[in-house]
Amino acid sequence: MFSNNNTILKTGDWIKAESLEGELIIGYIESLSSIEGIVKVRVVTSDNNQAIGKTIPFLSKRVKKLPVSNVTNKSQIEFLLDLALSTGDKEWFLALSAELNAMKQLVNGVH
Template sequence: MMSNHNAILKTGDWVKGKSRDGELIIGYIENLEEGMIKTKVISSDNKTIEGKIIPLQSKQVKKMPAAKVANKEQIHFLIDLALSTGDEEWFFELSTKLNSMRELVKDVK
């Protein structure tokens, strides 16, 4: 775990920030080591760094709030994102939530 001006950062947290070159970045923490945050870039205004892991300092990033999932379409989108990022734990968490929603609907019919 590492602390920055906003929150305690840990592996798997979603962050947004800017690189040393001023590029906007949205991604998740792949690893924390020696004061550096290894961030897997999912989206950036520099498309050439998307999908890469880049080192950032904690002062360069801000932890993103947890998503409030309200409907089935949002869960499907997040499941696709979990699959594309290889986050198995998140995938199973979202799949469980989706199945719970399906069960609720089935019980209403």
């Protein structure tokens, strides 16, 4: 974990960055090297389809941490479940599944 322009970066944070070729990269931090100031980012989406799924190193000062979003509806949770599956994040998938199940139980209790 280290600081980047008054923002603390840590493994698992979602970021956006621009590649040296000017392509937009959105992904999450897989690892950090505080000695070199480098973050390794797993690319989830990009202007360059060939970069998707790859891990790319960036200088920490070239990435911007994305704000944590609050999930508010079923379709958002379902989208994030798909994302958790595609990234292989079992813990996140289970947490989202529990949240979706709680939402379904709440709706069923209202009827």
